[in-house]
Amino acid sequence: GNSVTQMEGPVTLSEEAFLTINCTYTATGYPSLFWYVQYPGEGLQLLLKATKADDKGSNKGFEATYRKETTSFHLEKGSVQVSDSAVYFCALRSSTGGFKTIFGAGTRLFVKA
Amino acid sequence: EAQVTQNPRYLITVTGKKLTVTCSQNMNHEYMSWYRQDPGLGLRQIYYSMNVEVTDKGDVPEGYKVSRKEKRNFPLILESPSPNQTSLYFCASSPSGQSAPFGYTFGSGTRLTVV
Numbered sequence: 527g528n529s530v531t532q533m534e535g536p537v538t539l540s541e542e543a544f545l546t547i548n549c550t551y552t553a554t555g556y557p558s559l560f561w562y563v564q565y566p567g568e569g570l571q572l573l574l575k576a577t578k579a580d581d582k583g584s585n586k587g588f589e590a591t592y593r594k595e596t597t598s599f600h601l602e603k604g605s606v607q608v609s610d611s612a613v614y615f616c617a618l619r620s621s622t623g624g625f626k627t628i629f630g631a632g633t634r635l636f637v638k639a
Numbered sequence: 640e641a642q643v644t645q646n647p648r649y650l651i652t653v654t655g656k657k658l659t660v661t662c663s664q665n666m667n668h669e670y671m672s673w674y675r676q677d678p679g680l681g682l683r684q685i686y687y688s689m690n691v692e693v694t695d696k697g698d699v700p701e702g703y704k705v706s707r708k709e710k711r712n713f714p715l716i717l718e719s720p721s722p723n724q725t726s727l728y729f730c731a732s733s734p735s736g737q738s739a740p741f742g743y744t745f746g747s748g749t750r751l752t753v754v
Binding site for chain 2: 560568569570572575577619626628630
């Protein structure tokens with residue numbers, strides 16, 4: 527079946543550091559890939575998405591590229607801020623069978639001033 | 640404002656006492672889904688609905704029921720709650736389930752404790 531694996535946290539960075547959160551997936555067909563962010567006490571918010579191979583999703587300085595050859599969708603940001611502290615979820619939405627969305631376990635990011 | 644509204648935000652109940660968590664969306668989305676979030680397990684899908692009167696089981700449906708009588712509402716029913724259903728619950732919606740590339744809009748969550 528489909529699955530999503532993302533790096534375990536927590537990840538602790540200083541402000542203005544470079545961020546990478548790794549995400550790999552297994553899937554049949556042609557899934558769409560997403561990153562969601564969850565701030566404390568809130569629901570998840572869609573951060574960015576990519577719907578086909580080599581697509582790059584971007585939003586608020588975050589980027590991720592859909593790499594079919596390595597089945598990866600790593601999240602990157604060039605310079606993190608304290609306000610980026612949150613939990614980040616990689617997700618896959620199937621192109622078949624009910625269009626289910628599967629989430630990774632989440633990676634908690636702490637950014638220190 | 641486009642949103643998914645869940646109620647209540649917090650609920651403490653006793654084992655066996657039936658409860659309903661409501662979910663409503665104002666975006667005319669066809670697809671709605673319930674997830675539970677547990678530490679170390681991420682989000683797991685309970686039930687989903689691709690349209691009115693069309694519902695199906697997700698990965699962890701045991702102990703839960705849903706209904707979709709109207710497009711905007713998708714309540715989650717626990718007929719006889721047990722302590723292992725203590726969790727953080729999220730309702731989510733998206734445009735047509737016939738097309739994969741849409742992300743979800745999530746509600747703010749319901750933290751349920753069953754004692």
